[in-house]
Amino acid sequence: MFPTGFVCHECFKNSFVSVEPIVSSSSSSLPYLTIHFNFSIVQQFWYIRPNDQASVYRGGTREDCSTKSTQIITHLSDTMLYEKLDQALSQVFMQFKDEFEDQQHAVVEQITRKLLSITTTEMSEVCVDVELQIDHYCDGRILLALEESSSVDGMVPASESAIELLEPMEAHERNSNDDCSVCLDELGEETDVLRLPCSHVFHAECITKWFENSHYCPLCRFEMPTD
Incomplete structure (x- = not known):
């Protein structure tokens, strides 16, 4: 995983989420919101240079993980939207628990905020791309x-x-x-x-x-x- 000769000293994780509607229904009464999750993990490796000079990029890797889909019974106006998303993510994150577990709260917050920013109430299906960026630093x-x-x-x-x-x-x-x-x-x-x-x-x-x-x-x- 690490470039030749790289010794990790500090590690920082950041998650990035995008949400796109892919299917709309003519009826807003459908109780199901289907969410398709695409996970990817980007590893980046840096040397921190002395005297506040810019860090040196030593290389990186990208892993596109398995796509997961899940259904939750909800509307965007549901007051339990956050809790239902959190529960859904707990299920689809199982395979990537080590990488994503400490990021789950941030990911759920981002998905909730982006879903609520979508104006239509007739949305029944969305695609959620979750990218976990892990920056490894060496002194x-x-x-x-x-x-x-x-x-x-x-x-x-x-x-x-x-x-x-x-x-x-x-x-x-x-x-x-x-x-x-x-x-x-x-x-x-x-x-x-x-x-x-x-x-x-x-x-x-x-x-x-x-x-x-x-x-x-x-x-x-x-x-x-x-x-």
């Missing part, structure tokens, strides 16, 4: 270090054999205040940690990904062996 110090490595010797990765020989650091050896300088999160006691020959320590996953792009220690520029 700019990583980008800066990678640029420095590139300007000196190019983006030369460390050898796999050198990475495999890195020394694991046991939980009791770690300082609870230490952070991993790649992802900027605490080392913690439950995660695997590796110690470099220069004595600097990092999350095993973070430093392994780092060495896929650069053979320098992110802190002191100690050079790891290359192929």
Whole structure:
């Protein structure tokens, strides 16, 4: 999912909704409003540059999910419109629960507002497009270090054999205040940690990904062996 060498540090979700009537009835007495949902997930990856410079876009992906349809018994003037939409979304979101669950309230609000803005009371069928945009951000110090490595010797990765020989650091050896300088999160006691020959320590996953792009220690520029 993430571009090569990308270590996620912050993640932000935003949902965008559009509503279009697709069928009108000659009678406004029909109790059913049929809603067709189209879901899509857009992942975007950014590096936050130092000194308030513009973020650097590192790539993105788009996933168009399965189309869902549902019927709710309602009119646009129904005082329970929000609650009925919320219940309907709870059913159609099941497949995408992990991605959309924390966005459901915002999505229901947007759909309700857009439905109420449609003037006709004879609408019986609508198409709702829901796009979830997920922005992943990584601290700019990583980008800066990678640029420095590139300007000196190019983006030369460390050898796999050198990475495999890195020394694991046991939980009791770690300082609870230490952070991993790649992802900027605490080392913690439950995660695997590796110690470099220069004595600097990092999350095993973070430093392994780092060495896929650069053979320098992110802190002191100690050079790891290359192929």
